[in-house]
Amino acid sequence: MGRARREAGKVQFLIAGPDLWIAAASAYNVVIDVSAKRVQHGCRDFLGQARERRLCKHVAALLLAMDREVALEVLRSLTVPYGEWHLEVIAARGFKN
Numbered sequence: 281m282g283r284a285r286r287e288a289g290k291v292q293f294l295i296a297g298p299d300l301w302i303a304a305a306s307a308y309n310v311v312i313d314v315s316a317k318r319v320q321h322g323c324r325d326f327l328g329q330a331r332e333r334r335l336c337k338h339v340a341a342l343l344l345a346m347d348r349e350v351a352l353e354v355l356r357s358l359t360v361p362y363g364e365w366h367l368e369v370i371a372a373r374g375f376k377n
């Protein structure tokens with residue numbers, strides 16, 4: 281988690297919860313929709329890891345930077361195998377459109 285912790289200081293929130301979190305972590309967009317149980321992100325690591333439900337450093341950084349109770353709830357349900365969360369790949373950098 282060392283890398284993610286360094287990234288967490290650089291997270292910029294566009295929308296900061298409590299249900300919808302939209303942030304840029306090192307210029308990569310991360311969307312966490314808690315009520316829809318959806319994570320949208322698009323870095324190369326995420327592409328490879330989404331299937332295995334492992335989180336890249338950007339998503340981890342957002343979880344570290346966001347409200348702790350919400351993050352724990354997200355992590356708990358995300359790591360359940362075959363849980364209800366959807367991991368969706370989106371364009372890496374789209375907020376400036």
Ligand SMILES: [Zn+2]
Pocket residue numbers: 308321322323324325326336337338339
């Ligand atoms: Zn990432």
